[in-house]
Amino acid sequence: MNQNPLVTVICTCFNHQNFVIETLNSVLNQRYSNIEIIIIDDCSSDDSISVITTFLKNRPEIKFIQNQENLGNTKTFNKAAKLANGTFLVDLACDDILLPNCIEIQIEKFLNSDLETTGIVFGNSEHIDENGKYISDYFETNSNKKVIDKSLFQTNLNQLLQGGLVMNSVSAMINKSIFDKLNGYDESLAFEDLDFWIRVLENHQIIFIDEIITQKRDLKSSLGNQFFQKNETANRIDLSMNKIFSKVIDSNKKNKSVLKAVLKRIHYSIDNSFKNRKYKFVFLFGFQKLKVHYYLLFAK
Numbered sequence: 001m002n003q004n005p006l007v008t009v010i011c012t013c014f015n016h017q018n019f020v021i022e023t024l025n026s027v028l029n030q031r032y033s034n035i036e037i038i039i040i041d042d043c044s045s046d047d048s049i050s051v052i053t054t055f056l057k058n059r060p061e062i063k064f065i066q067n068q069e070n071l072g073n074t075k076t077f078n079k080a081a082k083l084a085n086g087t088f089l090v091d092l093a094c095d096d097i098l099l100p101n102c103i104e105i106q107i108e109k110f111l112n113s114d115l116e117t118t119g120i121v122f123g124n125s126e127h128i129d130e131n132g133k134y135i136s137d138y139f140e141t142n143s144n145k146k147v148i149d150k151s152l153f154q155t156n157l158n159q160l161l162q163g164g165l166v167m168n169s170v171s172a173m174i175n176k177s178i179f180d181k182l183n184g185y186d187e188s189l190a191f192e193d194l195d196f197w198i199r200v201l202e203n204h205q206i207i208f209i210d211e212i213i214t215q216k217r218d219l220k221s222s223l224g225n226q227f228f229q230k231n232e233t234a235n236r237i238d239l240s241m242n243k244i245f246s247k248v249i250d251s252n253k254k255n256k257s258v259l260k261a262v263l264k265r266i267h268y269s270i271d272n273s274f275k276n277r278k279y280k281f282v283f284l285f286g287f288q289k290l291k292v293h294y295y296l297l298f299a300k
Contacts, residue, residue, distance in 0.1 A: 003111065004034050007103055007173070008086030012076055014042040016094035017051050019217065022132070023094045024055060032103040039094075040065040040080040042072070048094075074185040074192045081176075081184055089174040091192075096170050097128070097215035106173040109209050115175065119200035122172040123209035125216045135218060138168055145212060152208045157201040160194075161248065161261035163268055169193035171214045178204055188243065190236035195244050202251075238281045241269055245288040253295045263292045 009027050013020055027037055039062060041049055049066060056062055065080060077091055088110065092098065102123075109121045124147060127135040139147045151159065152166065159166055169192075182199050185192040200206060245266055252258040266289050273281040 002087075005087040005107065005111075006034050006036055006085060007032065007088045007090060007107065008036045008038060008081075008084035008176070009090040009092055009098075009103075010077060010080045010084065011037065011039045011092050011094050012042065012073065012080070013039060013044060013048050013052065013094035014070070015044045015046045015048060017044070017046045017048045018130070019095040020048055020051055021055055023092065023097060024052075026098040026100075027092070029100055030098060030103045031100050032107060035103065036063075036084065036086050037061075038063045038065065038080045038083060040076055041067060042076045043067045043070040072187075072190065074187045074189055077192065078184040078187060081179065084176065087176055089176050089179060091169065091172065091174065093170070095217040095219065097217070099213050099215065101211075102171075102213040103173070105209060105211055105213055109207060110173065110175070113207055114205075115177075117204050118207055119175050119178040119204035120172050120197065120206045121209055122168050122206065123211050123213040125168055125171045125214045126212055127218045128215045130217065130219055132215075132217075137212065138171075138216060139165060141212075146210050153210075155201070155206045155208055157198065158257055158261040160197055160201060161258065161265055163265045167193060167197055168216075169197075170216045171209075189240040190233070191240060195240075195247070198244070198248060235278075238269075238273070238278070238284075242281070242284045242288065245269075245285070246291075249288060249291050249295065253299045256296060259292050259296055263289065263296075266292065 011023060011027065027035065039052060041052065052064060056064055063083065067076060071079070081089060088107070090103070105123065106121050110118060124141065125138040127138060129135055139149060139152065141147055155166060178200065186195050189195055197206065245262060248262050249259065266285055270282055270285045270289065273285060
């Protein structure tokens with residue numbers, strides 16, 4: 001394979017006027033040079049489009065797509081991915097940062113793996129606040145900045161389904177051929193990463209890199225901070241979780257190991273829904289729990 005493959009970085013923007021330039025500069029400042037940049041704005045209501053347009057005046061090589069309506073993360077990324085020419089994809093929100101060696105390290109890991117079976121490589125990140133100040137490491141590290149949880153080196157389907165801190169999509173690079181084979185992100189979902197990683201791990205591998213290669217901005221408005229809240233966004237997330245549970249259960253009716261793993265995640269969702277008095281989702285997740293118990297008892 002070409003030792004200098006093209007990487008397409010898809011920068012998804014929604015009301016990121018205060019951060020988008022720093023994000024774009026972090027891509028332009030990569031040590032790895034063979035990069036295609038696609039920016040796609042999901043109908044921002046702030047000044048993001050104006051900021052981006054000004055930034056791109058002397059950069060005609062960068063593609064810029066403007067959604068005329070808000071499509072959400074999954075549809076927006078898929079739309080840009082159809083225009084990508086790269087062998088690999090990076091899904092970068094326009095409030096996060098790639099450290100200068102990020103793509104170089106990701107490409108090296110891919111080139112030293114089996115490209116037929118490796119769907120994703122991912123690493124560690126730093127949490128930063130809205131001002132770029134360091135908060136903590138995403139995965140806990142020791143004094144040498146190496147992860148303490150060594151199970152990250154054996155990322156597998158059961159581990160992912162059970163939950164816990166095992167996935168870091170902001171530090172991920174995706175093999176585009178496998179992305180295309182899996183028909184990209186599920187556009188019916190409110191968030192993309194868990195479902196896609198599950199589908200990758202059903203027939204492919206995901207490899208961990210023990211390096212801090214990105215910075216993840218921790219904002220109150222971030223999608224990851226909406227889980228189990230009492231608002232419409234959180235409700236869409238919970239409905240998506242319910243659909244993911246259903247998909248996993250229906251495709252693994254006879255796999256007791258997988259069923260037991262997803263049952264643990266379902267229990268977690270039920271507990272959090274009950275604590276937040278979201279009784280509709282207690283019922284929906286409870287139904288998924290009953291399905292799992294049925295297949296564990298009666299499926300042959």
